[in-house]
Amino acid sequence: MPSFTFVIGKGGVGKTTVAASLALHTANTHPRAKTLLLSTDPAHSLADVLETKLGDTPKKLKAKGALYARELDASAAVEEFLAAQREGILRILESGSLFTRDEIAPLLDSALPGMAEVAALLAIHDLLESDYDEVIVDTAPMGHTLRLFELPAHLERFLHLLEVSAGRDAVLAAHFGGSVSENQYVARWQEMVRKVAQSLDHEHARLLLVTSSEKFSLNEAIRAREQLQRAPVPMEIAEIVLNRAVTAVSGCKRCTTAAKKTVAARRFLAKEFKRVPLRTGEDPGSPIAGVDALTAFGKHVFEGRALRLKQSKPVREKALDIEEAQWPVLNTPLTLTLGKGGVGKTTISAAMAFHARAKNAKEAVCICSIDPAPSLDDVFQTEVTNQLAPVLDDAKLFAAEIDAVGEYQRWAEEMRARVEDATSTEVRGVHLDLSFERDLFLAILDVVPPGVDELFATFRILDLVERGGRVQIDMAPTGHALEVLRTPARLLGWARVLLKTLAHHRTLPLARDAAVEIATVSQRVRELSTTLSDSKRSQVWVVMLAEPLPDRETRRLLCDLQELKAPVAGVFVNRVLMDETHCPRCSRAQAWQRQTLAKMKDGAFPVFVVPEMPEEIAGARGLQRFTKSLWRLQ
Structure with a gap:
């Protein structure tokens, strides 16, 4: 069995860079070992960092040792698994429910939410039988990585559901004579889950946490540790990399401030993560990409050497052609903010909501984060929960952070009572014993399904839009945000299949009740689907x-949004260095920023430039200062 290292952390802290540099360092120091660098983030950037083309098939890199890289194709992995296991799933569900094989089959053909995490576990299982010695996993942003680690426990409960279904044959055989063979499918899947769960335990897997000196990133590191400790199988962080650190200064005010943050972050991490090794990754002020640069960065981080890069700086662009602008207003009932992790989505979302209230004192504004690892409480400097509540002493500015698992569990409790009532009934004077169906439904409700974040995010957006006023949604990072936008169409597809299936069983009260509820939800989801493609x-x-x-990931995101017919209003380019500087590090960073902005001049959408602020944005005063300055690219 290979050893696994999971590189985890808040979006934007440099997980992919650290994961790639660790893989190269491992291959350099253990040239006879076979190493795989695997990306499980739905919005891959591993190929960008390595500056090579990658796909779902491992590709040997031009580097010392036997190092391979792969970007997991979640859809293909799940489709391959379902195709291979289709017969077993259909046989078990048909034998343990009212539904026939023909009624169940279309559900297996429907697109499912939450497949990124399932695909990652399938990939891990396949790798257990591979000849790799080391597997280094570049994970999705924190919230969905935590879902990944919790998934084996949920799958064990799902297999209990299949056992319940298969048990129907055994009981019928006992009643009417005959025998039933042991269900080999369930036994095989249980063994798969057991092996994957074992590969994730502390003896076989290491967690390397990447963080930065930003307060939001450090706060999320603490929250992640607490969630990992509360997981069904508790996990511990084995190593920390404080990335994008500034340690040397040369009279530059910006770098001096950053260096002070680095010192404070080291003290904070040393205090909070006692006995956990702490490494540092210096910020050179320029991208770290390509095998040579990543190899040098790996030696710097994991051997403590000085960072020696061939510093490149693009051709210096002229001063930006920009003009001052006003912050955009929320001129539609629903506004969504998307982007790569760590770019400042939450800050921009909070600023837009804050600005909307300042411009229109009569209209209420609701802001809700649907990121599984939210940080609205950091921006508003108060506890933000699953329930809408006023923030910043403003009675008409409401905030909430969705607790998808908690909402699912509350819904499941309501459904349990209804299932208990509905599965002991009479039809035309004949008593039907639906104990098998009851056990089946109750077993389903015990499972927190993959995709719970996407499903309940959809329902929360529905609720908020129907509530009225202006609604600002702080989305999850790119890959999972796109999944949320695809969920309404998928739900409508599922609803059609389910209603057709339930129609065959309309004599049963449970089937009738379920059909009414599905039809009601379907109508609401259809309305949301229409809203999400209507620019008004x-x-x-x-x-x-x-x-x-x-920039590359954003361009891919904009293409995906155009395919989804989402009404893109514009682009915010955050943390731009506006003032001229003589600091070598800041000068390099500014040159790269200007080159990136120069490529955006002729884009299809308005581009707004947000200056970098000297301190992190939090509280009413911070948001007020933040929303006073904005520029538009000409």
């Missing part, structure tokens, strides 16, 4: 940084 009812803002790697 919704708008999408994309947030990015003026750096080469985020």
Whole structure:
């Protein structure tokens, strides 16, 4: 069995860079070992960092040792698994429910939410039988990585559901004579889950946490540790990399401030993560990409050497052609903010909501984060929960952070009571014993399904839009945000299949009740789907940084949004260095920013430039200062 290292952390802290440099360092120091660098982030950037083309098939890199890289194709992995296991799933569900094989089969053909995490576990299982010695996983942003680690426990409960279904044959055989063979499918899947769970335990897997000196990133590191400790199988962080650190200064005010933050972050991490090794990754002020640069960065981080890069700086662009602008207003009922992790989506979302209240004192504004690892409480400097509540002493500015698992569990409790009532009934005077169906439904409700974040995010957006006023949604990072936008269409597809299936069983009260509820939800989801493609009812803002790697991911995101017919209103380019500087590090960073912005002049959408602020944005005063300055690219 290979050893696994999971590189985890808040979006934007440099997980992919650290994961790639660790893989190269591992291959350099253990040239006879076979190493795989695997990206499980739905919005891959591993190929960008390595400066090579990658796909779902491992590709040997031109580097010392036997190092391979792969970007997981989640859809293909799940489709391959379902195709291979289709017969077993259909046989078990048909034997343990009212539904026939023909009724169940279309559900397996429907697109499912939450497949990124399932695909990652399938990939891990396949790798257990591979000849790799080391597997280094570049994970999705924190919230969905935590879902990944919790998934084996949920799958064990799902297999209990299949056991319940298969048990129907055994009981019928006992009643009417005959025998039933042991269900080999369930046994095989249980063994798969057991092996994957074992590969994730502390003896076989290491967690390397990447963080930065930003307060929001450090706060999320603490929250992640607490969630990992509360997981079904508790996990511990084995190593920390404080990335994008500034340690040397040369009279530059910006770098001096950054260096002070680095010192404070080291003290904070040393105090909070006692006995956990702490490494540092210096910020050179320019992208770290390509095998040579990543190899040098790996030696710097994991051997403590001085960072020696061939510093490149693009051809210096002329001063930006920009003009001062006003912050955009929320001129549609629904506004969504998307972007790569760590670009400042939450800050921009909070600023837009804050600005909307300042411009219209009569209209209420609701801001809700649907990121599984939210940080609205950091921006508003108060506890933000699953329930809408006023923030910043403003009775008409409401905030909430969705607790998808909690909402699912509350819904499941309501459904349990209804299932208990509905599965002991009479039809035309004949008593039907639906104990098998009851056990089946109750077993389903015990499972927190993959995709729970996308499903309940959709329902929360529905609720908020129907509530009225202006609604600002702080989305999850790119890959999972796109999944949320695809969920309404998928739900409508599922609803059609389910209603057709339930029609065959309309004599049963449970089937009738379920059909009524599905039809009601379907109508609401259809309305949301229409809203999400109507520029008069919704708008999408994309947030990015003026750096080469985020720029490439943003371009892919904009293409995806156009395919989804989402009404993109414009792009915010955050943390731009506006003033001229003589500092070598800041000068390099500014040159890369200007080159990135120069490429955006002729884009299809308005581009707004947000200056970098000297301190992190939090509280009413911080948001007020933040929304006073904005520029538009000409």
